[in-house]
Amino acid sequence: MNSPDIERFNALQQRESALELDRVSRVFSGRAVLKDVSLTIKRGQxxxxxxxxxxxxxxxxxxLAGLDRADAGRVRVAGARSVVFQEPRLVPAKRVWENVVIGHDRLSAAKPSxxxxxxxxxLSRHTEGWPKTLSGGEAQRVALARALVREPKLLLLDEPFASLDALTRIRMYELVARLWRAHTPAVVLVTHDIDxxxxxxxRIVVLSQGEISADVTVDFPRPRSRGDEQAIALRARLLAELGVDDDALQAASRNAA
Known part of the structure; x- marks a missing residue:
């Protein structure tokens, strides 16, 4: 059986993959949370x-972030990776720019970056400010800056928009898309939001009871709208894969409104 430890890709090797999972499993208290998950994600995807x-x-x-270990299988990731969590996780006692390069040996040398x-x-006008002066969306943008300043080959996003209001969330979508195009990392976004x-x-990967139940290519042009025919059809397909009735969901939304 392969070692469950993460292996880093050799930076000198010309590989098309940013991560490769081979039959990865994780068990908590006798319950299999992940079951033989295999997945390859290409660079820039x-x-x-x-x-x-x-x-x-x-x-x-x-x-993938190195914050937990698989119990079985092989995990191979690009050498440089960063994580953005649902909460910005800024240090209140450090200025905004210091939070971006926190952990750097010489802060003064890292300040230009x-x-x-x-x-x-x-956020240029907030560089000398304190985290408590930022809105939720601004704080999350600092977290994105902190992740991207390290020029990752793999960017991991753990529901980074979940706590934001709807308008701020849309603006963050646009920002993340622009930064992804500019820096071209592979991105893995964990989300509950189909749209x-x-x-x-x-690509959209659906996990069900610890296994990959669907792996769908999304190949229609950007920018996309929720009202696009292809988006509507894909939404219905994903809802069905998740075991959710679209008509019932829309009725519940209308009743809640």
Whole structure:
């Protein structure tokens, strides 16, 4: 059996993959959260992971981030990777620019990189500010700057838009798409939002009870709209894969409104 430890791709090797999973499993208290998951993601590809709560999405992302270990199987990832979580996780006692390069041996030397990253996410005027002065969307943009300043080959996003209001979320979609095109990392986005996945992704992977139940290519042109015929058809397909009735969901939304 292969070692469950993460293997880093040799930076000198010309590989098309940013990550490769081979029969990865993870068990908690006798329950298999991941069951023989195999998945390859190419460099520069944007992949979303959908699934109900408990399907194994976050566990898989934590393994890719090196925050957890698989119990079996092989995990191979690109050498440079960054993670953006649902919460920005900024340090209140450090200025905004310091949060971008936190952990760097010499902050003063890293400051130009921090300023450039903050300019890229539209926060140049907040560089000397404190995290408590930022809105939720601004704080999450700092977290994105912190992830991208390291020039990752693999960017892991764990529901980074979940706590944002609808308008801010749309703006964050546009920002993430622009940054992805500019930096070209492979992206793995964990989300519960089907529309979010359709708008952003090249592929959508559905996890069900710890296994991949669907792997769908999204190949219609960007920018995309929820009202596009292809988006509507794909949404219905994904809802069916998740065991959700679209008509019942829309009726529930109307009743809630």
């Amino acid at each position: 944007f992949v979303s992971m959908l699934g109900a709560s408990g399907a194994g999405k976050t566990t898989l992302l934590r393994i 921090a300023l450039a990253a903050l300019d890229e996410v539209g 979010e996945a359709i708008l952003l992704s090249d």
